Amino acid sequence: MRISELAEASGVSLPTLKYYLREGLLMPGAATARTRAEYDGTHLERLRLVRALVESGGLGIAAVRAVIAALDDPPASPHELLGVAHHALPLPVEPIARSEEVVGWMHDLGWESCLRSPLLGALTRAVADVRAAGVPLPDTAVRAYAEAALRLAAVDVAIAARATSPAAALHTVVVGTVMIDPLIAILRRLAQEVESTRVLGA
Amino acid sequence: MRISELAEASGVSLPTLKYYLREGLLMPGAATARTRAEYDGTHLERLRLVRALVESGGLGIAAVRAVIAALDDPPASPHELLGVAHHALPLPVEPIARSEEVVGWMHDLGWESCLRSPLLGALTRAVADVRAAGVPLPDTAVRAYAEAALRLAAVDVAIAARATSPAAALHTVVVGTVMIDPLIAILRRLAQEVESTRVLGA
DNA sequence: CCGGTTGGATAGTGTCGCTATCTGGAACTC
DNA sequence: GAGTTCCAGATAGCGACACTATCCAACCGG
Numbered sequence: 001m002r003i004s005e006l007a008e009a010s011g012v013s014l015p016t017l018k019y020y021l022r023e024g025l026l027m028p029g030a031a032t033a034r035t036r037a038e039y040d041g042t043h044l045e046r047l048r049l050v051r052a053l054v055e056s057g058g059l060g061i062a063a064v065r066a067v068i069a070a071l072d073d074p075p076a077s078p079h080e081l082l083g084v085a086h087h088a089l090p091l092p093v094e095p096i097a098r099s100e101e102v103v104g105w106m107h108d109l110g111w112e113s114c115l116r117s118p119l120l121g122a123l124t125r126a127v128a129d130v131r132a133a134g135v136p137l138p139d140t141a142v143r144a145y146a147e148a149a150l151r152l153a154a155v156d157v158a159i160a161a162r163a164t165s166p167a168a169a170l171h172t173v174v175v176g177t178v179m180i181d182p183l184i185a186i187l188r189r190l191a192q193e194v195e196s197t198r199v200l201g202a
Numbered sequence: 203m204r205i206s207e208l209a210e211a212s213g214v215s216l217p218t219l220k221y222y223l224r225e226g227l228l229m230p231g232a233a234t235a236r237t238r239a240e241y242d243g244t245h246l247e248r249l250r251l252v253r254a255l256v257e258s259g260g261l262g263i264a265a266v267r268a269v270i271a272a273l274d275d276p277p278a279s280p281h282e283l284l285g286v287a288h289h290a291l292p293l294p295v296e297p298i299a300r301s302e303e304v305v306g307w308m309h310d311l312g313w314e315s316c317l318r319s320p321l322l323g324a325l326t327r328a329v330a331d332v333r334a335a336g337v338p339l340p341d342t343a344v345r346a347y348a349e350a351a352l353r354l355a356a357v358d359v360a361i362a363a364r365a366t367s368p369a370a371a372l373h374t375v376v377v378g379t380v381m382i383d384p385l386i387a388i389l390r391r392l393a394q395e396v397e398s399t400r401v402l403g404a
Numbered sequence: 405c406c407g408g409t410t411g412g413a414t415a416g417t418g419t420c421g422c423t424a425t426c427t428g429g430a431a432c433t434c
Numbered sequence: 435g436a437g438t439t440c441c442a443g444a445t446a447g448c449g450a451c452a453c454t455a456t457c458c459a460a461c462c463g464g
Binding site: 018078091120135147154176180184185188192193195196198 | 247250251253254255256257258260270274280281283286288295296306312313315316319321322324325327328329331332334335336337338339343346347348349350351352353354355356357358359361363364366373374375377378381382383384385386387388389390391392393394395396397399400402403
């Protein structure tokens with residue numbers, strides 16, 4: 001299809017398509033002449049990915065480019081997969097130096113495999129920010145959140161394990177990680193309503 | 203303290219302080235003269251809240267203003283508390299018309315108390331976006347996510363229940379809801395590493 | 405009584421994600 | 435083959451946002 005058809009099929013405006021081409025978020029079509037190129041389903045798919053990452057995932061253009069670069073260059077072993085995925089993704093908050101407290105939590109939880117993760121710096125920052133905002137956050141609460149997070153992660157891994165190729169698995173993990181965050185945020189708020197009516201009665 | 207001292211104590215630049223005053227995010231100090239005002243600990247506290255909401259929570263100025271307005275006007279009953287809190291908070295994604303599917307999920311989960319929530323439109327959108335990005339998302343996965351979300355919410359409610367006044371509870375719920383989202387996102391990624399090494403072996 | 409700070413107002417900055425326009429050329433239509 | 439439509443590539447502009455800078459008159463502290 002031609003670019004105008006791609007615009008119509010994807011719902012993305014033609015100037016925006018050109019912008020994405022310039023920024024390298026969308027690969028060029030097959031040139032059929034010096035002023036004509038042919039686009040296909042892969043372009044449509046890529047566009048859906050880009051729009052989803054930007055709109056629902058809240059990623060910036062540079063972050064989307066990094067994600068795409070990672071997806072185009074999948075690791076050989078499933079072992080490195082998460083590392084590549086998490087490295088391509090921006091952190092939810094700016095990390096600071098990891099605190100003793102969070103390292104202690106990792107030990108308590110038996111999460112020794114995370115001790116080298118740069119995410120611990122982000123976790124330290126997130127906890128500090130919550131407390132700075134005046135919300136009490138005892139050890140037990142973090143522990144409970146972590147245990148619930150493990151259940152979330154079990155679902156994530158189960159979904160990713162169904163992928164048929166490393167490339168597909170990487171796609172699922174990267175996109176799933178960033179796009180399911182808002183899904184979980186919404187489910188959490190709904191669950192708060194459920195839980196609070198349960199606790200407080202009608 | 204004077205405004206310049208407030209700037210130094212809070213780490214927020216003086217022009218930014220003036221900006222927050224203009225935007226109504228920071229209440230005016232007690233005027234000691236026509237060109238002099240006195241600020242105190244409450245201003246420092248408010249500033250910490252604003253910075254946390256903006257930097258860690260990712261809220262815009264308008265959203266912060268709405269949150270602050272809600273906090274300054276707490277509801278009488280704990281029953282309305284969540285409604286006020288959720289109403290003041292921006293949705294993680296732009297909602298669309300709720301689908302039959304998500305309504306069905308609410309019934310399956312026994313979450314009938316959510317059937318009127320505007321969050322269902324956002325949930326519909328989030329699910330559609332995940333699928334548009336090419337990640338399979340079966341019923342069972344959403345169900346499992348929802349059950350984990352219920353555990354998260356149980357912790358939220360337990361934290362909020364320890365507040366001593368409706369105003370404090372509202373503060374905890376609003377701030378906790380928006381600021382703990384990134385915390386959960388980070389814990390989820392750490393848990394993914396744990397879970398994947400568990401499943402894939404070393 | 406005078407240098408330095410303050411409140412209030414207004415204007416400017418940098419970033420981001422597009423959006424609009426221009427140009428030369430190619431393709432389709434009749 | 436003339437007329438119309440479309441396209442790639444390049445450049446410039448826009449609107450929102452979160453600040454940031456500057457100016458001025460008032461006023462305090464020494």
